[in-house]
Amino acid sequence: MMRKKILIAEDESIIRMDLKMMLEDNGYEVVGEAGDGERAIELAYLHKPDLILMDIKMPKINGLQASQIIGKQLDLPILIITAYSQKEFVEKAQQDNVVGYLVKPIAESNLIPTIEIALHQADKAKRLKKDILNAHQEVEKRKLIERAKGILMQKRQLTEQEAYKTMRNSSMSSQLPMEAIAEEIIAAYK
Numbered sequence: 001m002m003r004k005k006i007l008i009a010e011d012e013s014i015i016r017m018d019l020k021m022m023l024e025d026n027g028y029e030v031v032g033e034a035g036d037g038e039r040a041i042e043l044a045y046l047h048k049p050d051l052i053l054m055d056i057k058m059p060k061i062n063g064l065q066a067s068q069i070i071g072k073q074l075d076l077p078i079l080i081i082t083a084y085s086q087k088e089f090v091e092k093a094q095q096d097n098v099v100g101y102l103v104k105p106i107a108e109s110n111l112i113p114t115i116e117i118a119l120h121q122a123d124k125a126k127r128l129k130k131d132i133l134n135a136h137q138e139v140e141k142r143k144l145i146e147r148a149k150g151i152l153m154q155k156r157q158l159t160e161q162e163a164y165k166t167m168r169n170s171s172m173s174s175q176l177p178m179e180a181i182a183e184e185i186i187a188a189y190k
């Protein structure tokens with residue numbers, strides 16, 4: 001199994017080291033360590049990790065802003081790590097890519113299961129998005145085919161079945177998918 005890649009963004013180096021050790025002890029690959037939000041964004045772009053552990057209070061760009069930017073541009077899952085006093089910020093940070101949060105001090109017995117769940121959720125969300133995209137593309141394809149069929153029926157005085165058969169035949173003889181044939185027909189009669 002491929003080791004999951006994790007990026008740590010935390011400005012306190014002792015906590016960062018601690019997290020890194022816990023992660024590596026449990027078979028994760030720490031692909032980067034950032035001490036501020038700006039660096040976190042850079043490293044997120046560079047490594048495209050499976051998950052980012054993101055502290056809130058950090059120099060330059062805080063963790064919530066960095067999460068927002070990463071969410072919009074890269075859509076990577078983020079697990080917020082926070083001091084107890086910052087919990088309210090997390091609740092405000094309702095972003096799709098924030099998959100959970102951990103309150104400091106972080107114990108290994110807490111960190112690892114939370115990461116496992118976060119990774120699982122992120123996988124599920126990714127699959128769901130792909131399914132939705134596929135379904136959307138399928139609908140678009142069908143719309144194209146319907147449109148082309150309508151054009152053939154009208155321009156060549158064909159029945160629906162004949163129009164469909166014509167398209168299917170040219171799809172088979174040209175070895176192009178039906179939607180490509182449909183696009184050609186739509187373009188030809190423009």
Ligand SMILES: [Mg+2]
Pocket residue numbers: 010011012055056057058
């Ligand atoms: Mg901090």
